[in-house]
Structures are given as structure tokens and as C-alpha cells.
Amino acid sequence: MNLDLYWQAVQQKICVKCIDGDGAGNCRLNEREECALKRHFPIIVQTVLSLKSDHVDPYVLALRENVCATCIHQSPDGKCQVRSSVDCGLDRYYPLVVETIEEVRASAA
Ligand code: SF4
Ligand code: SF4
Structure with a gap:
């Protein structure tokens, strides 16, 4: 699995639109408040790739x-207060995260 490929796709589709981003795909949050999407990215990709469903519920679970x-x-x-x-x-954009990871999987297949 090429994690960089997945992260680049996430930056282009999600971070670029995120209220905590700089509008160019880079994150403005500092290390202390680091986004869970960034912090837990390898396990998020593994989680999404281990599932195949048309519904978002199994992915959320x-x-x-x-x-x-x-x-x-x-x-x-x-x-979770956050x-x-x-x-x-991560939670805010999760459906889009799932969609993006699935798209990269499909294009790499
Ligand atoms: S807060 Fe998360 S989703 Fe938003 S720009 Fe930073 S890493 Fe991307
Ligand atoms: S929703 Fe809460 S518990 Fe889950 S990753 Fe985000 S901050 Fe952590």
C-alpha cells in the first residue's frame, strides 16, 4: 500500500477545503492540536481498505x-468532546475520507 498516494489524495480533496487548512492542502493546526486524520492516517487507510460497503455505517463503526x-x-x-x-x-470529513480512499483503491487496482 502506498500511503503517500492516499495522503496526497486526501490533501487535494479534503484539506484543501478544510476550515483548518491554508486553502492549498496544508494544515494550519500545530503539533499539539494535530488533526486526528493526520495522526491516525495509517490505521484509517487500513480500516477503510478492510471494508467494502455502499453504506457509511460499517465504516463509522x-x-x-x-x-x-x-x-x-x-x-x-x-x-468525545472534540x-x-x-x-x-477526521470525524467532520469522514464520509469524504472513505470516498477518497476508495477512489484511490479503485484507480490503483
Ligand atoms: S485539520 Fe485535518 S482535514 Fe483539516 S487541513 Fe488539517 S489535516 Fe487536513
Ligand atoms: S472523533 Fe474524537 S475520539 Fe474520534 S478521532 Fe476524533 S477526536 Fe479522536
Whole structure:
């Protein structure tokens, strides 16, 4: 799997439009507030590639299990303040993240 290829596609499709980006695909968040999409990218790609569904629900479930469960922002009862306040770039753009990763998979096949 060429992770760079997936990350470039995400930057071009998502980061470029993101409110926390610079409009050219680069992230403006500093290291301390780093986006979960960037921080957990390898496992996100693995998660999406391990599934094949026309519905977003299985992807969301797998995200919660594989990423959110290990994220410092999620509490033991499964709640996340960052998610609740729509401040998690990964959660905010997740359907588009799934679509982008699936497109790269299809074009590389
Ligand atoms: S916050 Fe996340 S989605 Fe937004 S530009 Fe930064 S890395 Fe990309
Ligand atoms: S939604 Fe919350 S727990 Fe999940 S990755 Fe984002 S910040 Fe972490």
C-alpha cells in the first residue's frame, strides 16, 4: 500500500477545503492540536481498505473501534468532546475520507 498516494489524495480533496487548512492542502493546526486524520492516517487507510460497503455505517463503526477507542479525546463511555463540538477534522470529513480512499483503491487496482 502506498500511503503517500492516499495522503496526497486526501490533501487535494479534503484539506484543501478544510476550515483548518491554508486553502492549498496544508494544515494550519500545530503539533499539539494535530488533526486526528493526520495522526491516525495509517490505521484509517487500513480500516477503510478492510471494508467494502455502499453504506457509511460499517465504516463509522470501524472508525470508532479502531481509531476513536485509542484516541486521547474519547472517554471510557465512548463520548468525545472534540467530536461533539465538530472540531475533529477526521470525524467532520469522514464520509469524504472513505470516498477518497476508495477512489484511490479503485484507480490503483
Ligand atoms: S485539520 Fe485535518 S482535514 Fe483539516 S487541513 Fe488539517 S489535516 Fe487536513
Ligand atoms: S472523533 Fe474524537 S475520539 Fe474520534 S478521532 Fe476524533 S477526536 Fe479522536
